[in-house]
Amino acid sequence: MPNAALEEAFAPFVGQDFGPPEIARDPVNEAMIRQWCDAMGDANPIHWDAEAAAKTHHGGIVAPPTMLQAWILPGVRLADPDRPPSDKQEELHALFNQHGYTGVVATDCEFEFERYLRVGDRVTAKATIESISEEKATALGIGYFVVTRTRFENQDGELVGSMVFRVLKFKPSQPPQQASSGDAAPAKPQRIPAPRGHDNGWWWEALDRGELMIQKCSQCGTLRHPPRPMCHACRSVDWEEQPSAGTGSVHSYVIMHHPPVPGYDFPVAVALVDLDEGTRIVANVVDCPFEDIHIGMKVECSIEELGGVKLPVFRATS
Amino acid sequence: MSITLKDQAAIVGIGQTEFSKNSGRSDLQLACEAVSAAIDDAGIEPSDVDGMTTFSMDLTDDIEVARAVGIGSLTFQSQIPHGGGAALGVLHQAAMAVATGAAKYVVCYRDLNGRSGQRYSEGVSGDLITSDSIHWSWYIPSGLMTPTSWVALVTQRYMHDTGTTSADLAQVAVSTRKHAVTNPNAIFYERPITLEDHQGSRMIVDPLRLYDCCLETDGACACIVTTPERARDLAQKPALIRGVAQGSGADQESMTSFYRDDITALPELGIVANQIYAQSGLTPDDIDAAILYDAFTSIVLFQLEAYGFCKRGEAKDFVKNGNIEVGGRLPVNTHGGQLSEAYIHGMNGVNEGVRLIRGTSVNQPEKSDHVLVTAGVGVPSSAMILGKMD
Amino acid sequence: MSQSRRLGDVKVGDALPDLDVELTAAIIVGGAIASRDFTPVHHDRSAANAAGMSDVFMNILTTNGYLSRFVTDWAGPDAALAKVAIRLGTPNTPGDTMQLRGEVTAVDPEGGTVDIAVAAKNSWGDHATGTVTVALPK
Ligand SMILES: [Zn+2]
Numbered sequence: 001m002p003n004a005a006l007e008e009a010f011a012p013f014v015g016q017d018f019g020p021p022e023i024a025r026d027p028v029n030e031a032m033i034r035q036w037c038d039a040m041g042d043a044n045p046i047h048w049d050a051e052a053a054a055k056t057h058h059g060g061i062v063a064p065p066t067m068l069q070a071w072i073l074p075g076v077r078l079a080d081p082d083r084p085p086s087d088k089q090e091e092l093h094a095l096f097n098q099h100g101y102t103g104v105v106a107t108d109c110e111f112e113f114e115r116y117l118r119v120g121d122r123v124t125a126k127a128t129i130e131s132i133s134e135e136k137a138t139a140l141g142i143g144y145f146v147v148t149r150t151r152f153e154n155q156d157g158e159l160v161g162s163m164v165f166r167v168l169k170f171k172p173s174q175p176p177q178q179a180s181s182g183d184a185a186p187a188k189p190q191r192i193p194a195p196r197g198h199d200n201g202w203w204w205e206a207l208d209r210g211e212l213m214i215q216k217c218s219q220c221g222t223l224r225h226p227p228r229p230m231c232h233a234c235r236s237v238d239w240e241e242q243p244s245a246g247t248g249s250v251h252s253y254v255i256m257h258h259p260p261v262p263g264y265d266f267p268v269a270v271a272l273v274d275l276d277e278g279t280r281i282v283a284n285v286v287d288c289p290f291e292d293i294h295i296g297m298k299v300e301c302s303i304e305e306l307g308g309v310k311l312p313v314f315r316a317t318s
Numbered sequence: 319m320s321i322t323l324k325d326q327a328a329i330v331g332i333g334q335t336e337f338s339k340n341s342g343r344s345d346l347q348l349a350c351e352a353v354s355a356a357i358d359d360a361g362i363e364p365s366d367v368d369g370m371t372t373f374s375m376d377l378t379d380d381i382e383v384a385r386a387v388g389i390g391s392l393t394f395q396s397q398i399p400h401g402g403g404a405a406l407g408v409l410h411q412a413a414m415a416v417a418t419g420a421a422k423y424v425v426c427y428r429d430l431n432g433r434s435g436q437r438y439s440e441g442v443s444g445d446l447i448t449s450d451s452i453h454w455s456w457y458i459p460s461g462l463m464t465p466t467s468w469v470a471l472v473t474q475r476y477m478h479d480t481g482t483t484s485a486d487l488a489q490v491a492v493s494t495r496k497h498a499v500t501n502p503n504a505i506f507y508e509r510p511i512t513l514e515d516h517q518g519s520r521m522i523v524d525p526l527r528l529y530d531c532c533l534e535t536d537g538a539c540a541c542i543v544t545t546p547e548r549a550r551d552l553a554q555k556p557a558l559i560r561g562v563a564q565g566s567g568a569d570q571e572s573m574t575s576f577y578r579d580d581i582t583a584l585p586e587l588g589i590v591a592n593q594i595y596a597q598s599g600l601t602p603d604d605i606d607a608a609i610l611y612d613a614f615t616s617i618v619l620f621q622l623e624a625y626g627f628c629k630r631g632e633a634k635d636f637v638k639n640g641n642i643e644v645g646g647r648l649p650v651n652t653h654g655g656q657l658s659e660a661y662i663h664g665m666n667g668v669n670e671g672v673r674l675i676r677g678t679s680v681n682q683p684e685k686s687d688h689v690l691v692t693a694g695v696g697v698p699s700s701a702m703i704l705g706k707m708d
Numbered sequence: 709m710s711q712s713r714r715l716g717d718v719k720v721g722d723a724l725p726d727l728d729v730e731l732t733a734a735i736i737v738g739g740a741i742a743s744r745d746f747t748p749v750h751h752d753r754s755a756a757n758a759a760g761m762s763d764v765f766m767n768i769l770t771t772n773g774y775l776s777r778f779v780t781d782w783a784g785p786d787a788a789l790a791k792v793a794i795r796l797g798t799p800n801t802p803g804d805t806m807q808l809r810g811e812v813t814a815v816d817p818e819g820g821t822v823d824i825a826v827a828a829k830n831s832w833g834d835h836a837t838g839t840v841t842v843a844l845p846k
């Protein structure tokens with residue numbers, strides 16, 4: 001259900017300027033350019049070597065074009081968490097916050113450049129709230145995409161470039177994480193590990209030791225995978241582990257493209273492998289160009305950590 | 319004709335495990351042992367069992383028990399909600415099933431590590447290891463974690479075995495979309511696609527592209543069932559259920575029956591098909607239109623073969639030349655299907671099946687005396703044949 | 709870098725030299741300050757933690773700065789950027805590596821421009837993907 005009260009309240013914002021045009025505090029200058037180039041490791045001489053720059057079609061020192069917005073950002077003032085909304089965009093975000101759409105994430109950014117700024121130029125920026133989408137369901141939560149456009153002009157009123165930003169203002173689908181202590185460990189997303197119960201834990205523990213196992217009925221010798229507690233052939237609940245040689249062939253396979261899942265680094269190949277012992281197993285195929293994978297391809301297993309989880313992986317048999 | 323349950327069913331075997339404070343084994347194993355003991359007590363074989371019923375609160379899926387115990391095909395499955403209230407509910411299900419012929423031997427079971435596992439006295443905890451969570455864990459760590467991926471793995475093998483191509487799958491997408499284009503209720507109303515659009519759409523899980531996948535939708539569908547006698551007196555032209563059945567195949571997993579000799583065979587569909595044709599006395603030749611569950615294009619091909627409209631591997635030819643469009647041999651998914659009308663887990667297809675019998679579909683074929691309506695593919699499945707009342 | 713690439717030397721499918729950036733707090737904070745973006749999550753770890761992140765993360769202007777540098781490293785000093793359009797993804801945090809990759813996807817001999825598909829990956833996935841259009845001397 002779209003939020004009618006919110007939609008009514010934000011409608012007047014569409015098409016509005018953030019406020020009066022913003023004029024850069026400082027003209028384009030070599031010091032700020034050099035600081036930018038240092039930070040980005042940018043060795044392009046057009047930004048700092050007057051002589052070399054003069055020999056290019058730029059004709060002299062010019063500012064890095066993607067630095068455009070830096071000329072008008074307010075600096076340290078941005079760090080004050082309690083400052084009141086100072087322009088229409090911030091008012092709009094405050095409105096979303098009031099309605100519970102507290103999350104914000106930038107999704108797209110587009111710069112177009114008409115001319116390069118030269119030392120001494122002074123930038124003026126005029127920003128507009130261009131559009132607000134209808135309500136969308138996203139992985140982060142229900143929200144609205146807000147598109148803003150900023151036009152940058154020089155002191156002569158000539159268009160220097162423009163910047164379009166698309167942000168999602170959303171209602172977080174999960175409560176925000178507790179602020180952790182300052183020495184929080186980096187939380188890299190990992191693959192989802194298997195829960196370990198009576199019937200399957202031993203198989204993953206063997207993998208942890210670097211061994212690929214197949215469950216074998218102690219009574220009749222039938223092999224089975226995935227593991228389960230009773231032999232379907234003789235109904236015995238006695239079983240043992242048999243190491244697999246790890247060799248086999250591809251029975252079928254897919255290439256996972258979408259949707260991306262943190263920790264998995266798609267695209268990845270997943271195959272259903274016929275092990276030479278006669279059971280089948282699903283696992284990744286690695287180090288093989290996707291177009292070379294085929295049904296019947298001979299593969300061999302090794303046990304490796306992928307996304308923080310010890311897993312069997314298969315490579316083409318050399 | 320009406321059926322009473324009087325003298326229609328009997329309990330012929332019982333089995334149980336020991337009772338303890340810590341069984342030391344899984345819920346699944348407890349279920350297997352009890353079911354196995356009951357089978358022995360009855361003096362039957364696991365393969366004689368063709369129906370299973372349990373509590374919806376049970377952590378163990380019926381098909382996991384079936385695989386482990388060596389029970390083969392199923393024609394009846396049910397689960398009863400609301401904790402202990404289900405105890406005689408499962409007996410009731412079993413009695414109905416055997417009385418009506420839906421199954422011959424129904425196992426009722428319930429397993430519980432109620433002391434060492436989840437103790438109901440401790441309230442609800444979110445961290446249960448169920449047979450379901452273990453089932454998915456054989457696939458999720460490798461990244462095979464979406465319905466598209468599970469179907470794609472079977473589709474890849476099917477394409478390899480039958481010479482079916484992505485362009486053949488495109489034919490299903492394009493034909494189905496044609497029906498949605500004239501259906502104002504369809505999400506893709508008035509938005510046709512071409513084979514080129516399909517081939518240019520992005521890869522979701524190779525070999526399945528975006529236009530091989532249904533659209534996820536918000537919505538709901540419902541229908542009312544009553545006896546034929548009552549139906550005669552009501553406002554609408556009734557759609558008579560000529561046959562309806564469930565089916566679970568041997569070695570069934572939910573979406574991932576990857577351990578059968580032929581992973582593309584999908585025997586559960588054949589089990590359903592045989593029952594509904596036998597019940598109705600009809601054959602595939604009698605079916606005028608079909609609502610085939612189409613979460614993905616490829617599964618439409620699987621069903622055309624399983625429900626007997628063409629031979630194994632020939633579905634790619636069957637879907638060509640408008641053959642599954644209105645005017646063709648078998649109009650399929652005249653509402654636009656789940657690929658193009660809406661994805662309501664097959665229930666929008668039930669309603670379209672009824673419209674076809676009433677003659678009120680926006681894409682009404684000339685003849686629609688018998689309509690096949692099917693359910694999900696790759697899982698224990700079900701289907702029905704609708705017909706007209708005399 | 710003194711040599712500029714010419715339009716005639718470029719063809720569709722050409723790959724740009726890989727650029728791997730070992731991310732440090734200095735790079736992330738330095739980029740934020742150079743772009744005058746003092747939003748706390750880019751320089752203050754406790755603010756980043758409060759936002760659910762393990763550490764400070766790179767601001768968007770720095771990402772754009774690196775992408776444009778990645779392209780002009782290849783294109784040379786006579787090149788002029790015309791457009792940088794990116795979709796934003798996973799955050800860049802200290803200790804990770806940003807891998808910049810690019811491939812020429814279009815050459816417009818009349819307009820004198822080249823389109824380059826760019827991708828910045830980190831260990832979480834795609835940090836940024838998109839297209840950079842650059843004018844090259846003929
Ligand atoms: Zn055995």
